[in-house]
Amino acid sequence: MPTTSPQSRANAQVRWIPALILAILLSAGTLTAIPQSHAQQSESSASEDARLRNATADRLARSAILTLRTTRPSMPVDYQLCAEQLRVALMLDPNNPFMLRAMREALYHAGDMEGFNEATRQLSALEPEDTVLQLAVISARITSIQNADERLAAFARLLGPAGDSLDDSVRSRLAFDAAILAQEQGSTENFVRWLTLATQLDSTNKQAAARAADYFLAGMTDPRGRVEILANVLLADPLDPSAHLNLAREFLDHGATHAGERFLTHAMTLWQQEGYRTDEGTLLSKYALEWLHTGGPKVLEGLDELEILRRYIIDQQRLAAEEAGDDPALIEVYKPNPVSERVRLTIASAEGMDELAESAMLKIETSIREIILDMRESLSDEDPPDEEFVNRNVIDLMIESLYLRLWSGVQIEKADATIDQLVKMQSIRALKPEAIERFRGWIAAHNGEFEKAERLLAPTADEEPFAMLGLGVASEQIDDRRGAIKAYAQVALQEPGTLMGVWARRRLEILLGQSLTTTPVSQELEALAESLPDTLDNMIEGPGSYLVFNSEIVSPSIDRLGRILVRLSVRNVSTIPVAVGERAAVRTSALLIPRLVVTGMRVAGSAEPEVVSLDRRLRLKPKEAMTVEVWADIGQTGGLLDIDCEVPVTLRWRTILGFDIDEQGQYTLGSSSLDHQTDLASRSRLESLGDNAEDVALMIELAEPGEPLLLTLMQARSLLLLTIGSNAGDAEEVKNDVCEVIAERFVSMSPIERAFTLIMMPPAQSIPPAQLVDDAAADDTDRYVTIMRLRRIQDPEDEQFTLAMQSDDPVVQNLATLLHHRVARLKRINEGFTDANTEADAGQ
Numbered sequence: 001m002p003t004t005s006p007q008s009r010a011n012a013q014v015r016w017i018p019a020l021i022l023a024i025l026l027s028a029g030t031l032t033a034i035p036q037s038h039a040q041q042s043e044s045s046a047s048e049d050a051r052l053r054n055a056t057a058d059r060l061a062r063s064a065i066l067t068l069r070t071t072r073p074s075m076p077v078d079y080q081l082c083a084e085q086l087r088v089a090l091m092l093d094p095n096n097p098f099m100l101r102a103m104r105e106a107l108y109h110a111g112d113m114e115g116f117n118e119a120t121r122q123l124s125a126l127e128p129e130d131t132v133l134q135l136a137v138i139s140a141r142i143t144s145i146q147n148a149d150e151r152l153a154a155f156a157r158l159l160g161p162a163g164d165s166l167d168d169s170v171r172s173r174l175a176f177d178a179a180i181l182a183q184e185q186g187s188t189e190n191f192v193r194w195l196t197l198a199t200q201l202d203s204t205n206k207q208a209a210a211r212a213a214d215y216f217l218a219g220m221t222d223p224r225g226r227v228e229i230l231a232n233v234l235l236a237d238p239l240d241p242s243a244h245l246n247l248a249r250e251f252l253d254h255g256a257t258h259a260g261e262r263f264l265t266h267a268m269t270l271w272q273q274e275g276y277r278t279d280e281g282t283l284l285s286k287y288a289l290e291w292l293h294t295g296g297p298k299v300l301e302g303l304d305e306l307e308i309l310r311r312y313i314i315d316q317q318r319l320a321a322e323e324a325g326d327d328p329a330l331i332e333v334y335k336p337n338p339v340s341e342r343v344r345l346t347i348a349s350a351e352g353m354d355e356l357a358e359s360a361m362l363k364i365e366t367s368i369r370e371i372i373l374d375m376r377e378s379l380s381d382e383d384p385p386d387e388e389f390v391n392r393n394v395i396d397l398m399i400e401s402l403y404l405r406l407w408s409g410v411q412i413e414k415a416d417a418t419i420d421q422l423v424k425m426q427s428i429r430a431l432k433p434e435a436i437e438r439f440r441g442w443i444a445a446h447n448g449e450f451e452k453a454e455r456l457l458a459p460t461a462d463e464e465p466f467a468m469l470g471l472g473v474a475s476e477q478i479d480d481r482r483g484a485i486k487a488y489a490q491v492a493l494q495e496p497g498t499l500m501g502v503w504a505r506r507r508l509e510i511l512l513g514q515s516l517t518t519t520p521v522s523q524e525l526e527a528l529a530e531s532l533p534d535t536l537d538n539m540i541e542g543p544g545s546y547l548v549f550n551s552e553i554v555s556p557s558i559d560r561l562g563r564i565l566v567r568l569s570v571r572n573v574s575t576i577p578v579a580v581g582e583r584a585a586v587r588t589s590a591l592l593i594p595r596l597v598v599t600g601m602r603v604a605g606s607a608e609p610e611v612v613s614l615d616r617r618l619r620l621k622p623k624e625a626m627t628v629e630v631w632a633d634i635g636q637t638g639g640l641l642d643i644d645c646e647v648p649v650t651l652r653w654r655t656i657l658g659f660d661i662d663e664q665g666q667y668t669l670g671s672s673s674l675d676h677q678t679d680l681a682s683r684s685r686l687e688s689l690g691d692n693a694e695d696v697a698l699m700i701e702l703a704e705p706g707e708p709l710l711l712t713l714m715q716a717r718s719l720l721l722l723t724i725g726s727n728a729g730d731a732e733e734v735k736n737d738v739c740e741v742i743a744e745r746f747v748s749m750s751p752i753e754r755a756f757t758l759i760m761m762p763p764a765q766s767i768p769p770a771q772l773v774d775d776a777a778a779d780d781t782d783r784y785v786t787i788m789r790l791r792r793i794q795d796p797e798d799e800q801f802t803l804a805m806q807s808d809d810p811v812v813q814n815l816a817t818l819l820h821h822r823v824a825r826l827k828r829i830n831e832g833f834t835d836a837n838t839e840a841d842a843g844q
Contacts, residue, residue: 049706049752050093055561056756056784057093061086062638063759063791065102069635079110081818088787088811092752097126098563098631130616135170139177148185152178159197169618172202176211199232204579204619206236223254223521227528234263235576238539239585239672241270245282251529252285252497255522259529260497261289262537269540273671280339287343288502296347296506300356303340310334336363342404346499349408350506361410368397391428398422399431406442407469407503415443434460438467445474465491465500472504476511485511535574539585542671543658546574547586549674551655554629558683560645560711566592566632566653566678568614571625580617580626587658588615591667592630594637597650607636609667614657641683642760643721645714649683689715693730693737700741709749710756716742717760724766739769743776751782758788765794786812796824 064085071078086103090096104119117140124133138158145151155178157163163171175198182190195215198208209232220226230250234243244267252260264286268278278286291299311334318328341360348357375390402418405411419439422431441456453474461468472487488504488511495501509515518526538545547570554565568590572578578585592610612630620626632653633641641649654677660670669675689696689712696716703712716738723731742761746754754777764771777789778800790804790812801823804816 051561052706052710052750052752052756053092054096055710056752056759057089057096057099058563058638059642059756059759060092060788061089061099061102062634064089066635066639068106074109076110077818077821079106080112081815081822082106083110083112083115084815084818085791088784088815091811092784095126097123098634100126102634127616131167131170131618132615134166135173135618138166138170138174142174142177148181152181152185152190155181155194159194167618168201169204172198172205172208173618175201176205176208179208179211202577202619203232203235204237204577204584206233206240206579209233209236223250223525224528226250227254227525231528231532234536237579237584238536238576239270241267241274244270249497251525254525255493255496255519256525256529257289257292257497257522259526261286261293262529264289264497266537266540273542283339284342284499285497287339288499289497291343291347292502292505296351300344300347303344306340307337310337336367338364338367341367343499345404345408345410346503349410350503350510357408357410361405361408364404365401368401372397388428391425395422395425395429402439403466406439406446407466407500409446409473412443412446415439419443434464438464438470441467442470442473445470445477448474448477450474450478450480461487465494468494469500469504472507476507481511533575535576539574543585543587543674546572546578547674548573549655549657549676551653551676551678553632553651553653553678553681556679556681558641558649558651558681560641560683560686560714561707563631563638564633564651564681565629566655567627567629568612568655568657569625569627570614570620570657570674572620572622575622577619577621579619581615586617586620586626587672588613589657589659590614590630591656591659592632593654593656593667594632595652595654596637596640598640598644599647599649607640610635610637642714643718645711645718646686646688648685650680651682652680653678686711686715689719693734696734697737697741700738700745705750705753709753713742713757713760717762720762720767720770724762735767735769739767739772743772746773746776751785754780754782755784755788758785758792761792763792763794783809783812787815790816790819793819794823794826796820796827 064082068074068078068082083103083106086099086106089099090103093099100119100123104116104123107113107115107119117137120133120136120140124130124137127133142151142154145154155174158166158174159171159178163174166174175194179191179194179198182194192215195208195212198205199212203209213229213233216229217226220229227247227250230243230247234240234247237243244263248260248263248267251257251263264282268282268286271278287299290302314331314334318331321328321331341363345357345360345364347353348360372394375394378385379387379390398418399422402415402422405415405418419436423436437456438460441453444450444453444456453470457467457470457474461471468487469491472484472491475481475483475487485508488508491504492501492508495504505516535546543549550569552567554567558564570586572586580586580588582588590612592612594607594609596607610630610632612628612632614626614628616628617626637651641651654675656667656669656673656675658670658673660668660673662668689699696719700712700716703709719734720738723735742757746757749757757773758777761767761770761773764774774789774792777785780786780789786804786807786809790800793800801816801820804812805820807813807816
């Protein structure tokens with residue numbers, strides 16, 4: 001028999017990692033149930049070492065979880081099987097929060113809400129500082145009360161002195177639930193009282209803040225009150241672009257333009273970070289406010305610089321294509337930006353820059369003409385769009401061009417023909433008569449026909465700002481300064497923060513010969529905006545501006561039988577409370593990416609990252625931190641470490657809080673992500689079992705009971721896994737000798753050692769001599785040994801399933817039923833594939 005050095009064996013292990021992981025997954029096939037009392041847990045020998053029990057529980061939990069992850073699609077019964085196996089693991093390792101949390105999640109996906117609620121209660125007892133669990137336990141209890149009045153009474157007790165010990169964030173959510181129930185029962189007084197209390201107890205309760213805004217804004221006209229209510233919604237979720245936009249609009253409606261621009265900019269930045277393009281209306285408002293606050297020349301200068309940059313980028317792309325031997329003509333030529341040209345046109349027409357206005361209008365018309373041409377040409381495509389849809393879009397573009405021409409006063413002579421054309425196209429899209437009259441009224445205004453303009457525009461001017469703007473232009477044409485000022489002032493008030501409103505305001509300032517002063521209301525609101533915390537501005541820059549995220553491995557020494565814990569901590573360093581949740585300011589999903597080095601070789605891409613949750617709080621107050629320990633090697637990383645149990649290892653994790661998932665399903669850093677890297681953890685080399693089957697068998701035979709035996713069994717398993725797929729004579733000898741000596745030693749092991757052996761042994765499907773160990777366990781009546789043996793069976797007709805499903809032990813009976821269902825289903829699937837392959841072969 002040829003010998004194998006430890007180093008070469010270690011290298012072989014690295015090469016075999018993917019296949020070995022697959023072998024492990026194929027040998028795992030169960031799930032678990034909820035932990036039982038200490039009295040039941042003591043059924044196993046009280047003298048057995050807790051460390052051995054914990055090591056066995058860890059491997060059972062890992063196997064159950066990995067099996068579930070590789071089951072596609074996962075059905076409720078698969079989650080139930082996983083949960084029941086985790087329950088057994090908890091019997092071996094009571095009060096283990098990591099397993100209990102995993103079991104709770106599996107029960108939820110299994111649809112077992114009774115089990116889920118019980119697991120929630122137990123986990124809350126283990127982790128009393130977890131406010132998310134506190135709320136879940138209390139809500140489940142109150143929901144179980146059938147009578148609505150009794151539920152309201154329960155809420156009232158918890159919101160009174162009896163609930164003072166609860167965290168305010170929990171009481172806030174209970175108050176909100178009470179408010180909704182009171183509203184459903186028709187009690188407006190209690191609805192308002194409890195809704196108000198919910199917002200007072202926790203400013204991060206977004207549901208309460210949003211519902212309060214909906215309710216109180218409906219009848220409120222006071223500008224300050226409206227702004228304060230919308231500011232509360234924003235403080236509840238400072239990263240919600242809609243909350244920033246709603247507050248901006250409220251400020252703008254009352255003339256607080258600086259505050260409006262501040263929060264409008266926030267909304268646009270947040271949309272951009274989320275990958276959304278800002279809609280044209282919001283973008284035009286941003287330019288309008290910039291024009292108002294910095295002046296037209298400054299805005300035009302910025303647009304020119306942006307155009308130069310875009311042209312430069314295209315030139316560089318063409319140059320790169322030419323150098324690469326590609327046709328530079330394939331790079332799309334520069335085209336004027338419609339939004340930029342619209343802004344240029346508006347500023348130029350207001351400020352009297354006729355040449356710039358003519359140029360901008362020409363570019364807009366050229367762009368619209370090209371779009372219309374493309375649309376009409378698309379009707380001849382193989383798969384043409386709906387002709388009516390195209391024609392409607394063409395009409396919309398014609399209306400846009402007409403609207404801009406009339407407003408700017410550029411090329412008015414073309415307007416009559418366009419209006420006549422639109423009237424002829426009424427069968428495609430009917431225009432309201434007053435719209436046609438507004439267009440003709442604008443022509444009259446530019447032509448100095450005031451009476452005609454007034455007759456056509458005045459009927460709708462109070463409700464339609466564009467008509468009122470036309471009256472202002474008509475008044476200017478006949479030098480009616482007072483009339484123009486009146487019209488422009490009304491438009492400026494009706495359309496604050498828009499291009500039309502700022503245009504009217506600039507014409508007003510030009511006519512008055514001075515800048516307009518702000519109103520007392522707008523001054524009050526600007527002051528209120530200044531009082532809102534700077535944190536709202538800083539948070540837009542990203543989570544690093546208000547959070548500090550750290551990660552560390554709890555112990556730098558890797559324990560071969562124990563688990564690796566990583567401690568994750570996130571601290572709120574802002575001046576306001578922030579909500580915690582998957583879509584909140586403090587995101588709760590974290591990614592742990594292992595960086596594993598085995599005997600000096602980086603094991604790249606072998607172990608999948610672990611996704612963990614930090615969902616332990618409802619909010620973080622200023623300077624408050626949330627620290628969570630997670631089981632980092634619960635999945636494939638732990639499987640790899642077990643396989644390479646003999647060789648030295650170094651390991652660290654890159655941790656990402658708030659990761660994103662791209663279109664290919666890959667984990668990525670996002671704009672709201674924070675990342676950190678742990679220090680190294682290491683594990684030294686373990687003394688080799690030997691270089692031949694004889695030596696290995698002897699070491700197994702002589703291993704001391706307890707931890708030495710378990711480590712020896714892990715080494716033997718690693719050696720057996722290396723023989724999978726090998727037909728060499730020495731490989732067969734290793735398989736036979738190692739499995740034979742393990743089977744002989746099996747009968748003298750303690751029950752927990754036997755259970756550990758069965759969960760760690762490769763399946764007989766991969767290592768046929770492993771059947772010797774299965775046979776040695778066939779008549780074992782210990783609960784855990786029986787369960788581990790059942791997990792290894794792949795034949796649904798095996799009589800051991802029948803016996804186990806008739807067992808007096810409800811745990812064994814339940815698991816046997818679930819395992820049998822899984823094995824039978826897998827057999828049906830495999831037979832289906834076999835039948836399909838056979839038919840395909842016959843057809844060929």
